[in-house]
Amino acid sequence: MSESEDHAALRKLARDVAERDIAPFAAGWDETEEFAEASLEALRRADLFTVTVAEEFGGMGMGDVEAAIVLEEIARADVSSAILCQLVFNGPPRAIEHLGNETMRRNWLPKAAAGELFCIGITEPDAGSAATTMRAHLVPDGDGWRLEAYKNYVTGGHRAVACLVWCRFPGSEAGTGKGIGAVLVDLAADGVSVAGTHRKMGLRGCTEAELAFDGVRVAPEDVLVAGDPADNSGLKTLLAHINHERCGNAAMCLGAAQGALEYAIAYMQERTVGTKKLAELQGLQWKIADMAVELEGARLLLDRALQLAGPGGTPPPLESAMAKIACNLAAKKVCDEAIQLLGGYGYSREYPVERAYRDIRGLSIGAGTVEIQRNFVGTSLLAGKVPAGPWWKAPRR
Ligand SMILES: Cc1cc2nc3c(=O)[nH]c(=O)nc-3n(C[C@H](O)[C@H](O)[C@H](O)COP(=O)(O)OP(=O)(O)OC[C@H]3O[C@@H](n4cnc5c(N)ncnc54)[C@H](O)[C@@H]3O)c2cc1C
Numbered sequence: 436m437s438e439s440e441d442h443a444a445l446r447k448l449a450r451d452v453a454e455r456d457i458a459p460f461a462a463g464w465d466e467t468e469e470f471a472e473a474s475l476e477a478l479r480r481a482d483l484f485t486v487t488v489a490e491e492f493g494g495m496g497m498g499d500v501e502a503a504i505v506l507e508e509i510a511r512a513d514v515s516s517a518i519l520c521q522l523v524f525n526g527p528p529r530a531i532e533h534l535g536n537e538t539m540r541r542n543w544l545p546k547a548a549a550g551e552l553f554c555i556g557i558t559e560p561d562a563g564s565a566a567t568t569m570r571a572h573l574v575p576d577g578d579g580w581r582l583e584a585y586k587n588y589v590t591g592g593h594r595a596v597a598c599l600v601w602c603r604f605p606g607s608e609a610g611t612g613k614g615i616g617a618v619l620v621d622l623a624a625d626g627v628s629v630a631g632t633h634r635k636m637g638l639r640g641c642t643e644a645e646l647a648f649d650g651v652r653v654a655p656e657d658v659l660v661a662g663d664p665a666d667n668s669g670l671k672t673l674l675a676h677i678n679h680e681r682c683g684n685a686a687m688c689l690g691a692a693q694g695a696l697e698y699a700i701a702y703m704q705e706r707t708v709g710t711k712k713l714a715e716l717q718g719l720q721w722k723i724a725d726m727a728v729e730l731e732g733a734r735l736l737l738d739r740a741l742q743l744a745g746p747g748g749t750p751p752p753l754e755s756a757m758a759k760i761a762c763n764l765a766a767k768k769v770c771d772e773a774i775q776l777l778g779g780y781g782y783s784r785e786y787p788v789e790r791a792y793r794d795i796r797g798l799s800i801g802a803g804t805v806e807i808q809r810n811f812v813g814t815s816l817l818a819g820k821v822p823a824g825p826w827w828k829a830p831r832r
Pocket residue numbers: 554555556557558559562563564565587588589590638643797798800801802803804805806807810
């Protein structure tokens with residue numbers, strides 16, 4: 436299968452940036468838990484943040500396929516750096532473009548194209564997978580509201596210019612999805628503070644923050660999706676949009692695992708054990724075969740979800756969930772086996788495969804855990820939904 440000329444050129448641009456400006460420094464950012472500032476600058480210089488932003492706001496106006504190409508190539512070198520792109524491609528800016536009002540689009544999208552970071556605040560200390568138990572809420576204030584919220588695990592929250600905060604609108608019933616919507620908050624506003632940052636196993640070049648919102652003013656034009664206390668339509672709209680993020684997450688898994696697989700293959704051709712190269716041992720050749728089959732299978736599932744999104748569309752939920760599960764699990768297996776193939780060196784922080792493993796491990800939790808995706812896929816199939824393709828017919832009820 437070949438790529439179009441435009442896609443191949445975009446892949447080459449991203450790969451060049453990744454190999455020249457990111458790969459040599461990624462282990463250092465991981466070691467020191469330093470935010471990948473130089474990576475941010477390199478991505479800006481290469482105009483890579485413009486990929487998904489509409490042309491009228493300074494972007495290239497491309498879609499999920501192109502976003503995935505860049506994410507894959509940057510993650511092949513460093514997942515923390517790819518996440519910077521993910522925050523712009525598949526985070527709040529994409530939601531603003533599709534769902535936001537004109538003022539919001541004019542205010543924020545040129546900033547996204549220029550490589551300012553955006554973050555998303557859904558999770559709270561007592562509300563993760565069960566987002567409907569969130570407490571964040573708006574209190575009426577004149578023609579607008581005041582936001583009271585405490586969000587944790589906000590990727591890039593300490594460094595972003597704005598946060599899309601999922602919250603309850605007045606009249607919302609606690610413990611249900613009714614009345615949940617989302618507002619965009621300028622992180623320089625009064626009442627916003629970074630309460631802390633998480634210390635993590637991987638993705639150490641890209642921090643997750645705890646953000647407190649104490650009576651932060653929210654104007655009517657800051658509302659991305661209004662929550663109607665009578666139903667959960669706002670939450671449904673927001674969840675549908677998360678499919679962009681799920682596909683981007685899957686693309687980063689593919690990229691990191693691809694990098695680990697290629698590294699293991701090169702290593703096996705160099706490393707001699709006794710009288711033989713590792714590459715000559717059939718048991719290890721089979722490992723490479725299994726890793727590649729798993730990775731390529733996951734790639735095809737992601738490709739289907741991306742193609743179904745089409746230009747300007749949103750990837751469909753069932754196919755996106757299937758792709759995320761497959762890519763998360765394939766990456767876990769491939770990176771784990773890459774460590775094994777390098778033996779003791781694989782376990783050493785002087786070689787890159789253990790970092791890839793630690794990084795992708797977090798991607799099986801973010802953007803909806805593997806278990807939550809499985810719940811969705813299982814219940815969807817049992818309810819008669821089928822993934823796109825000529826092979827399935829709806830099960831008999
Ligand atoms: C690297 C990383 C980046 C993140 N970035 C963001 C971000 O930018 N913004 C944000 O809002 N959040 C972010 N998160 C938070 C993430 O979305 C949550 O961690 C995730 O939704 C799980 O919630 P939880 O941690 O509270 O786990 P819990 O909900 O407490 O779940 C614990 C375990 O139980 C399983 N589980 C829960 N419910 C069910 C069920 N019904 N059936 C089967 N299993 C279930 C889960 O899969 C998990 O394995 C990030 C997390 C990570 C690790």
